[in-house]
Amino acid sequence: MAISxxxxxxxxxxxxxxxxxxxxxxxxxxxxxxxKFGCGVASCGACTVHxxxxxxxxxxxYIEDVEGAEVTTxxxxxxxxxxxxxxxxxxxxxxxxxxxxxxxxxxxxVGLLAENPKPSVDDVHDYMNGNAxxxxxxxxxRAAIERASEILEA
Amino acid sequence: MTISRRTFLAxxxxxxxxxxxxxxxxxxxxxxxxxxxxxxxxxxxxxxxxVVKHFEMGQGPTTGLSTLIAEELGVGMDQIDxxxxxxxxxxxxxxxxxxxxxxxxxxxIANSFxxxxxxxxAAREMLIQAxxxxxxxxxxxxKIVEGQVTGAGQTASIAEFVVAAAELEAPSEPRLTTPSxxxxxGNPDIRRLDSKTKTNGQAMFGMDLHxxxxxxxxxxxxxxxxxxxxxxxxxxxxQVKGFIRAATLPNLAGVAVYAEDTWAAFQAREALQVEWxxxxxxxxxxxxxxxxxxxxxxxxxxYNATGNEQSxxxxxxxxxxxxxxxxxxxxxxxxxxxxxxxxxIEPDADGxxxxxxxxxxxxxxxxxLAQILELPMDKVRVKTMLxxxxxxxxxxxxxxxxxxxxxxxxxxxxTRPVKLVWSREDDLRSGYYRPAFGHKxxxxxxxxxxxxxxxxxxxxxxxxxxxxxxxxxxxxxxxSSIEGTNDTPYQIPQLFVGLTDTKKATSTLWWRSVGxxxxxxxxxxxxxxxxxxxxxxxxxxxxxxxxxxEDADRxxxxxxxxxxxxxxxxxxxxxxxxxxxxxxxxxxxxxxxEISGNPEDGIxxxxxxxxxxxxxxxxxxxxxxxxxxxIGYGIGHVMRDQITLAGGAVxxxxxxxxxxxxxxxxxxxxxxxxxxxxxxxGVGEPSxxxxxxxxxxxxxxxxxxMVASLPMSEEGVLFA
Numbered sequence: 001m002a003i004s005x006x007x008x009x010x011x012x013x014x015x016x017x018x019x020x021x022x023x024x025x026x027x028x029x030x031x032x033x034x035x036k037f038g039c040g041v042a043s044c045g046a047c048t049v050h051x052x053x054x055x056x057x058x059x060x061x062y063i064e065d066v067e068g069a070e071v072t073t074x075x076x077x078x079x080x081x082x083x084x085x086x087x088x089x090x091x092x093x094x095x096x097x098x099x100x101x102x103x104x105x106x107x108x109x110v111g112l113l114a115e116n117p118k119p120s121v122d123d124v125h126d127y128m129n130g131n132a133x134x135x136x137x138x139x140x141x142r143a144a145i146e147r148a149s150e151i152l153e154a
Numbered sequence: 155m156t157i158s159r160r161t162f163l164a165x166x167x168x169x170x171x172x173x174x175x176x177x178x179x180x181x182x183x184x185x186x187x188x189x190x191x192x193x194x195x196x197x198x199x200x201x202x203x204x205v206v207k208h209f210e211m212g213q214g215p216t217t218g219l220s221t222l223i224a225e226e227l228g229v230g231m232d233q234i235d236x237x238x239x240x241x242x243x244x245x246x247x248x249x250x251x252x253x254x255x256x257x258x259x260x261x262x263i264a265n266s267f268x269x270x271x272x273x274x275x276a277a278r279e280m281l282i283q284a285x286x287x288x289x290x291x292x293x294x295x296x297k298i299v300e301g302q303v304t305g306a307g308q309t310a311s312i313a314e315f316v317v318a319a320a321e322l323e324a325p326s327e328p329r330l331t332t333p334s335x336x337x338x339x340g341n342p343d344i345r346r347l348d349s350k351t352k353t354n355g356q357a358m359f360g361m362d363l364h365x366x367x368x369x370x371x372x373x374x375x376x377x378x379x380x381x382x383x384x385x386x387x388x389x390x391x392x393q394v395k396g397f398i399r400a401a402t403l404p405n406l407a408g409v410a411v412y413a414e415d416t417w418a419a420f421q422a423r424e425a426l427q428v429e430w431x432x433x434x435x436x437x438x439x440x441x442x443x444x445x446x447x448x449x450x451x452x453x454x455x456x457y458n459a460t461g462n463e464q465s466x467x468x469x470x471x472x473x474x475x476x477x478x479x480x481x482x483x484x485x486x487x488x489x490x491x492x493x494x495x496x497x498x499i500e501p502d503a504d505g506x507x508x509x510x511x512x513x514x515x516x517x518x519x520x521x522x523l524a525q526i527l528e529l530p531m532d533k534v535r536v537k538t539m540l541x542x543x544x545x546x547x548x549x550x551x552x553x554x555x556x557x558x559x560x561x562x563x564x565x566x567x568x569t570r571p572v573k574l575v576w577s578r579e580d581d582l583r584s585g586y587y588r589p590a591f592g593h594k595x596x597x598x599x600x601x602x603x604x605x606x607x608x609x610x611x612x613x614x615x616x617x618x619x620x621x622x623x624x625x626x627x628x629x630x631x632x633x634s635s636i637e638g639t640n641d642t643p644y645q646i647p648q649l650f651v652g653l654t655d656t657k658k659a660t661s662t663l664w665w666r667s668v669g670x671x672x673x674x675x676x677x678x679x680x681x682x683x684x685x686x687x688x689x690x691x692x693x694x695x696x697x698x699x700x701x702x703x704e705d706a707d708r709x710x711x712x713x714x715x716x717x718x719x720x721x722x723x724x725x726x727x728x729x730x731x732x733x734x735x736x737x738x739x740x741x742x743x744x745x746x747x748e749i750s751g752n753p754e755d756g757i758x759x760x761x762x763x764x765x766x767x768x769x770x771x772x773x774x775x776x777x778x779x780x781x782x783x784x785i786g787y788g789i790g791h792v793m794r795d796q797i798t799l800a801g802g803a804v805x806x807x808x809x810x811x812x813x814x815x816x817x818x819x820x821x822x823x824x825x826x827x828x829x830x831x832x833x834x835x836g837v838g839e840p841s842x843x844x845x846x847x848x849x850x851x852x853x854x855x856x857x858x859x860m861v862a863s864l865p866m867s868e869e870g871v872l873f874a
Contacts, residue, residue, distance in 0.1 A: 034355020
């Protein structure tokens with residue numbers, strides 16, 4: 001079936017069977033591979049994208065449910081003020097190690113800061129607990145969110 | 155470590171082949187990319203490319219090896235980039251592994267430190283000579299600063315001299331920079347080279363490869379290890395749009411399902427019906443495995459790994475004023491790298507193939523593919539891609555997943571690339587595991603001093619039966635089963651270490667820090683118990699056994715530094731400290747865990763203070779990151795993770811029941827690096843071993859509960 005959505009600001013029509021996770025449409029059909037496959041059961045957050053501005057696990061979002069929606073992926077984050085600030089903070093603090101989960105971490109962090117520009121440590125923990133990092137870069141993720149908050153405030 | 159000049163020169167010889175770029179030598183006036191040796195290329199724009207022989211799983215060798223070359227060459231970090239070396243064990247071998255290209259044992263910097271500096275220094279001297287020739291001046295007056303050759307009143311980019319330099323003989327003994335000249339080595343402000351592309355979605359992992367015409371292949375594997383395909387029915391799979399076909403792998407280990415894309419492949423596998431022949435399959439449960447290990451500890455061990463007789467050590471302990479005794483159990487653990495395993499085999503125009511893979515040990519799959527596909531070695535290419543973690547998983551002695559891909563490719567008509575993809579369930583269930591181990595230890599204490607330490611270890615050998623057996627097993631003892639015990643820097647009088655191998659229950663594999671994952675826990679928990687029996691402070695008690703050698707002194711120094719930085723002995727009200735210190739992979743790491751709460755209501759890990767001596771620190775910030783990550787990896791698993799078997803089948807299916815460390819689990823980590831002039835040693839693994847025992851000792855300090863069987867969650871320890 002054909003599904004129309006707004007992907008990273010562009011009207012896009014994709015062809016996929018109903019029930020296909022948005023993740024695989026983004027990765028395999030649209031070749032936007034910044035969005036990662038980590039678990040397939042919404043347990044690691046590596047596949048996080050924004051659907052109408054809200055961080056969503058694309059591995060558990062069916063393609064038919066995003067008909068007409070605005071879907072934003074990591075590839076478009078540098079065009080968004082909060083996204084650019086988060087990316088800048090991530091690079092300043094060298095958060096990444098293997099890097100595989102970091103698209104998802106950043107998508108969640110952007111969601112957090114868009115909602116809550118000055119999150120407490122507990123806010124960060126609550127919001128980010130669904131994003132797993134097997135390299136355990138959490139120490140720097142915490143610091144980078146704080147740094148991004150400062151960048152946005154400046 | 156010996157500086158392998160011979161290897162370097164052999165590599166330099168090979169550079170001539172690389173220089174086939176300009177076989178006629180007639181392009182000397184044109185600016186073009188060129189290789190000055192196997193490790194250094196320079197583009198026509200003057201960008202230096204470090205050819206990195208180690209793969210990147212996050213541990214930082216792309217930045218580290220580039221730093222070494224940039225330092226010697228005289229360029230800034232903004233003037234260097236990297237690419238992964240092709241598979242060629244004669245040129246790109248790990249100097250500590252023999253004729254084998256691979257990453258492991260925290261050796262990437264340790265084995266490359268001199269080699270990459272020499273490569274950079276040789277390139278510098280060649281460029282300077284070429285400039286001197288061009289300018290008609292003496293090379294002695296020239297130097298390279300920030301990518302510019304300067305001297306004799308002239309300045310020009312190194313790009314100007316690349317082609318001419320490539321024609322020169324490589325110097326056999328280039329002058330290496332001295333520590334006082336270092337701009338980059340040890341500079342805490344050097345940033346990772348891969349940060350930007352890993353934060354904007356551009357970084358390409360194996361999973362991200364889409365070759366034209368590729369088929370995605372997933373494998374239906376036996377739920378019990380060792381089961382064989384008897385038959386299958388793919389009529390359900392045929393209903394899935396995008397399904398291509400299903401076929402039994404030639405080794406009967408599974409059914410390969412081919413599809414046009416990943417989701418179709420997963421769906422088609424879901425619909426596949428497979429009958430398994432389980433006659434040779436694993437049937438045991440993890441309880442049975444544990445029972446065998448624990449039973450082995452009740453008998454005299456097969457191997458004595460120390461010079462002392464067990465009976466004499468036992469007698470010394472029996473005569474002690476007090477005896478502390480404990481039995482420990484460590485479960486199977488999965489590596490669970492963030493990127494599920496995958497690789498792609500692409501048919502090449504010349505009849506050969508290219509393997510695209512986050513290849514940890516390229517030589518293994520290189521040989522395996524040549525054998526399975528009946529190709530000469532030079533028709534198999536390995537293109538190393540970024541790896542989304544490994545923790546040891548991508549380095550199986552039998553190249554397990556690359557062999558699967560080769561078998562799946564072999565039974566096609568070999569015209570389309572085959573991309574093998576594992577799911578998270580495949581990763582947890584069909585994987586290789588940190589073997590289960592048991593330890594039984596008795597320590598005798600008299601007048602505040604250890605008078606005997608009797609230590610028995612039982613578990614599955616990792617190395618036996620693999621190609622690594624020859625160098626890892628001595629006198630029957632797989633050193634990776636006991637490393638960190640019999641070779642401890644502690645000067646323990648009357649130390650006995652015995653080992654018994656138990657039967658292989660499932661596939662076992664090194665897991666970040668290998669044997670130290672369990673030995674450090676036991677050594678450091680027992681040290682705390684002995685200190686308590688001696689009525690001594692745990693730090694002071696340990697320091698009493700860390701004298702008399704450089705080894706012991708370095709271990710003592712990190713212990714003292716961590717204790718000082720953590721304000722040891724002065725935990726804030728309601729908080730408790732636990733300490734552990736361990737040497738592994740040549741590096742010394744001490745950690746102090748600060749916790750609050752209690753096991754019944756929930757422990758909060760407030761902070762981990764870490765001190766590390768890894769020799770000369772190359773990239774201090776990468777070292778800190780590795781310490782942070784290694785601590786999280788160690789603690790995350792002891793909190794609540796284990797792989798269990800029921801009737802031979804793995805019970806865990808995905809992250810919900812193999813719960814990764816989460817951001818809220820450790821509230822803070824601070825890392826302190828000891829300045830050292832010793833040769834650089836490992837950083838990827840050494841912070842993992844002391845992390846769990848530091849936590850265990852802190853929990854014991856808070857509650858009196860000493861956890862001897864893991865994971866802690868199974869022993870009733872709650873975490874807030």
